Amino acid sequence: MFNETVLKEIDEIKGRYPDFRSALLPALYVAQREFGWLSHEAMSYVARTLNLPEAMVRGTASFYSMFKHKEAGRHLIQLCTNVSCMILGAERLVDFLRTKYGMEPDNTTQDGRFSLVIMECIGACGTAPAMLVNTDFYDNLTEGKIEEILDKYK
């Protein structure tokens, strides 16, 4: 179950809306932050905390691709391969992540360090190719730059 501070945080979120249902997305976000991903257990906690049916929590959570439904690595890489990024070589970068780090899209590396998710446009077309590592944003990517960046994430 959530610890006291998290429960307080969710309580505060609840206070912002006229009914608990509206607090669902932010509460799920908190759960994902706490547990790394949204397991059935995590969704159950959210349901209990907000007094909502479990099935509804799962239905909502599964609609949004930014919620994770599989256990993820310590760091989540979200790389864009949509048009601008693709033209500027994003596909090559996917190959680089594959060969250099053993990453596969929608999978987690053996050592549990990275999970890779291929994204649609993340709104950085002007400085493509671009990616997010956890919540940090990086653009104008090259193979070398990626190596340098990922060194920071152990």
Added chain:
Amino acid sequence: MITITVNGKEIQIDKPMTVLEAAKKAGIKIPTLCHHELLESYGGCRLCVVEVERMPKLQNACTLLAADGMVIRTESEVISKVRSEMLELLLINHPLDCAYCDKAGECELQDLVNKYGPTVGRYKEEKRKVPESHTDPIFARHMGRCVVCTRCVRMCDTVQGASAISMIERGGRTRMEPFSSTSFNCEYCGNCLTVCPVGAILSRLYIHSYRPWQVDKEIKTICPYCGVGCSLFVQVRDNSIKRVIPKIGQGLNNGLLCSRGRFGYEFIESQERLKSPLVKEKGKFKQSTWNEAFHFVAGRLMEIRELHGGKAIAGIASPRCTNEDNYVFQKFMRMACRTNNIDSISRIGFAAAQKYIEDLLGQGVTSNIIDGLKNSDAILVIGGDPTAVNPILGLAIRAAARNGANVIVVGNAKGLVPIIRDKTLRIIHPVFREADVLELLLTNIFKTQDVRAEKPAIDKRIKELSEKPVKMDIKEMEKLVKILLGSNSISIVAGMELVQRVDGHRSLFAIAALTYLLEARLFLLSEKPNEQGLIDMGCLPDMLPGGRPINVGDFKHKFEAAWKESIPQDKGITLMEMIGAIRNKDIKALYIMGENPVFNLPNGHYIREALESLDFLVVQDIFLTETAELADVVLPALGWAEKDGTYTNLERRVQLLKRAIDSSSGIEDWKIISEISSIMGYEMDYSSAEKIMEEIAKVSPLYRDLTYKEIGAGDCLWPYHGEPLRGELNEVPVAVDITQDYKADFYLAIEKPLFHSGTLSRRASALRKICPEPTLKISPQHAGKLKLKEGDRVNISTAQGTISVPVSIDASITDNRVLLSNNFENKGVFNLLNFSLDKVTKAPGIEGCEVKIERK
């Protein structure tokens, strides 16, 4: 008045409705897929598109409100083309495996594609693949077939109120899943199954066993389980029940069912059914012929009657048997056996309550329409969980809550917890103190108003109560009183836990007085399908059919004239008194029709000992129950789907039960009794159940002039053409109060589970799969204290004995109560409990429920 024109036809409507509904009223059918009559409009599939003059685009008929002057066309080339294209899109992913799908033949998608659909699709993409799921005990899910109409989810959320399933993911991958993604773990009403237009949700009870067009017959009958009396359609092939379905517009359940009604029918074809009469010789059952058995029973009963008089004989009637069975039963007891010792298991609940309250307020006070509950502003629920005992009535309470009603729950009605918006409206009281809560509520209401001065005895008693010192403090009381006084339409729903107390009559009085003061509608929960009918038929020691008191000469003489024989002079004794009289050897012979007292009464050992000491015990049943095993003669009866007759539900609606399948072994209860009666010298020669009803309609002042034709048409609602009696008590009977506070660590209370009823349900394999064994329900706090995890085995012990079961942690319990059901072989809670009689209602007040719980 709004006038619209649909396909050139003028339609007038007098209240706001959608174009779809207006067209339907005029007999014009507009195709739909996501729309369902029992659900609110959704507007998701666009198959119902119509052309509306002066509106630029096609409109959804299911969401468009009809406005005055609209001119609408429901079929045109453009419309057909759009419908065809919508279907083509749906078919991108639909597997079209009709040849293998159970739904084929009654599939809405199939019908639509047949009418509007493209013959060839233009989309060549690979179809999505969603594996079939067969992990649930009841439902098979074929989500490849799901057309994302969301009907199932809306049904589960807004009508059933269980919210157990949802649409998950999005886009082309969207599909329905239960939370666990494997098993549904829900209320298993199957109402989602009813509304699924395609073969995405299927029942494993009949999967691949027949096609909808292969049923030999479809029979409309009534559910065998509870006192709601839902209408069922039984589909039969090769003399075997293939499935049971509800229908919209048919019966009070209007298209809905609960788990027992829908999936509980398999008991009727159980291998354990009794196959021939059994007569005990030297302690062992021997098969006998019917003729031998009839003569043997009649002979023994006559012997005892001659030797000891009719008073030495007693009969237990059955709330599972029809009105006709019960009418013939009491007539047989009175006329042939010469005794008024007639009662039933309903004494421990419904019959005791019903009779007490009608004596005070007059016949018919509890005869209220279930559907009307939906319109209440405030509902007070006490003494049981309506969503488990009478599930379809429970849905009406949930619907009322959705409409804004304040639902106040006293006690542990688990299925209502999610709908109580204001947590303070749930009152958990100390064990056995319902009467104090109710009296406190009553006197607080009374403070605010004057007596109604219509019923002096009641007014007087209320005054007395309000002068008594207050024994309980409930901090929410002021709020409750305010809510109740501020409501125009109040309903009270009372469960039978109230009756099973030594001071049960105090609660009943308070309920009756609240009903009277607040002009509320009163509903008594009824666990068995014909409890009301049993009372109306006179299966009571002091009442003749029609609720006519036996000691009023006028009534008695009328019956004697009709029955051509005198009615025994003295009142008979009630159920628990019978058990005592058997133990004292005052009663020597007991005739039981369709009941299992050894299992269904508290202190089973005591009951068993009593029955074992009888000179002669006859049991008529469909199974060799715990009680039948003790009998000298066991007579196999026909079960629910095998016979005709009528049931009277808790609203006092008389409904027809119809034979759907033939049995080769049993005989109707009334027929068995008639045969024996005739041999004993009191001739009965009914040729059919209908003939019995003809007699009832003649002699009973309540069921006057009722015919099967009228009953079959669904018109037999209280008060029929009958003559109800007004309440006539001059003095309210009162006895002791219990003031003792219980101090043990744990109390054992009776769980009434949604999935089981007992003798029948434990032989219904689907219900057995949903809920295979009893568990001890315990609150999370107390489980924590005892270091118990879900599924840990424990021994529960009382002075009566010990039972070993797994625990199940139940967050709806908030105090030191633990719950166990009375449904499973050798593990019934009644075996652990003791009782002493409520002196007024003669119902057994449960006692001895301090329990020890030890890990095994």
